[in-house]
Amino acid sequence: MSRVERSQAREEKQMKQAAAASKKTATKRKKKKGKGLWILVLVLAIAVGVGGWYTMGLGPVEPGNEDPVVVQIPEGTGASGVVYTLDEAGLVKNLLCARINARIGGHSPKANTYVLNRSMSLAQIMDIIDKGEFEYISKESFEVKDGARLLQVADAMAEQLPFTSEEIMAKWSDKAYLQQLIDKYWFLTDDILDKDVMYPLEGYLYADTYFVTTDNATIEEFTEMCLDRMDEELTPRKEAIQKSGFSVHEILTLASIVTKEAMAEDQAGVAGVFMNRLDQGMSLGSDVTVCYIYNEDRVDLKQSQLDSENPYNTRKFAGLPPGPICQVIGDSIDATLNYEKHDYLFFIADENGIVRYSTDQAGHESNIEEHGLVKDEDSEEQNN
Numbered sequence: 001m002s003r004v005e006r007s008q009a010r011e012e013k014q015m016k017q018a019a020a021a022s023k024k025t026a027t028k029r030k031k032k033k034g035k036g037l038w039i040l041v042l043v044l045a046i047a048v049g050v051g052g053w054y055t056m057g058l059g060p061v062e063p064g065n066e067d068p069v070v071v072q073i074p075e076g077t078g079a080s081g082v083v084y085t086l087d088e089a090g091l092v093k094n095l096l097c098a099r100i101n102a103r104i105g106g107h108s109p110k111a112n113t114y115v116l117n118r119s120m121s122l123a124q125i126m127d128i129i130d131k132g133e134f135e136y137i138s139k140e141s142f143e144v145k146d147g148a149r150l151l152q153v154a155d156a157m158a159e160q161l162p163f164t165s166e167e168i169m170a171k172w173s174d175k176a177y178l179q180q181l182i183d184k185y186w187f188l189t190d191d192i193l194d195k196d197v198m199y200p201l202e203g204y205l206y207a208d209t210y211f212v213t214t215d216n217a218t219i220e221e222f223t224e225m226c227l228d229r230m231d232e233e234l235t236p237r238k239e240a241i242q243k244s245g246f247s248v249h250e251i252l253t254l255a256s257i258v259t260k261e262a263m264a265e266d267q268a269g270v271a272g273v274f275m276n277r278l279d280q281g282m283s284l285g286s287d288v289t290v291c292y293i294y295n296e297d298r299v300d301l302k303q304s305q306l307d308s309e310n311p312y313n314t315r316k317f318a319g320l321p322p323g324p325i326c327q328v329i330g331d332s333i334d335a336t337l338n339y340e341k342h343d344y345l346f347f348i349a350d351e352n353g354i355v356r357y358s359t360d361q362a363g364h365e366s367n368i369e370e371h372g373l374v375k376d377e378d379s380e381e382q383n384n
Helices: 003-057 079-088 095-104 122-131 150-160 165-171 175-184 219-244 248-261 264-279 287-293 330-337 361-370
Strands: 069-073 112-116 139-143 209-213 346-349 355-358
Touching: 003 095, 069 079, 079 095, 079 122, 095 122, 112 122, 139 150, 150 165, 165 219, 175 219, 209 219, 219 248, 219 330, 248 264, 248 287, 248 330, 264 330, 264 346, 264 355, 346 361, 355 361
Parallel strands: none
Antiparallel strands: 069 112, 139 209, 346 355
């Protein structure tokens, strides 16, 4: 074999060896890649399985069961504490999953008493508690009725809160507490502390429906709920009140009398009568203010009551009484601010509730006689 042939043979041998080595390497790579793919598939399968287990574990305990479950979350309870409380209430499907969620969920629970159910997932429940959603907070509705006297409000409150009406009225008469409220609310002034005012907060607890929850079940917190509503109503009317020439206290006082004297559709007209009387220096002549002295709603007042020396007796004393005589709403405030301008000085409401106006005493007495409002020996008819 010549030198050239030997050289060619060596080259062919090296090429075959290189090809064999390359093939071997490719085979190893293929095997390694296949193994890695299987590992990846296995990892994904495990992840999907764990994810499914986790998701299922956070699901509702009993889908379709919306029976209420009341759960109280005390102040300062962390997410883990909430989970254990929910578990005790039967609202957790898988405690381990719930504990994991408590750690990674970034929760910030709001203390309160919640009404939940077993058809809710843990995610829903934790979201409700994190937000303190009002819809799910345990509460009782409480109504401050339009025209209710403060004593009546206290009695109604006592049925919802763990306090007696006497305790509530004592708080509403506490001068130190009242001063705190005066400092907080622009519409409360020293007028409510006048010695002749029977009940300082009379007329200031806005008539509306409120919800009492575990977070506002104190006298102070409930009182401020009512005053906050009054603030919402008075603030947009602040300029109108200033232009009226009356103080907030005087407007609420007159609005409360109008509330007791007339139905909504007649309040502006009745307010006009009272404005005319005030302008002429006359007494308002309103029996409802006398009723207030005696905590009554009767019409046939005794002569002895009509002769009362109490400053709330507008049958005897000219001008406004010392303060409001009941709670009011925005409509009566508006009727007072936007009273009808006319010349009437008297009015009566007949047995059908129709208001009859007159400009003088003779016309007033004629209305009384014509519409069947008869005086008896122990009482006087409403002489407005």
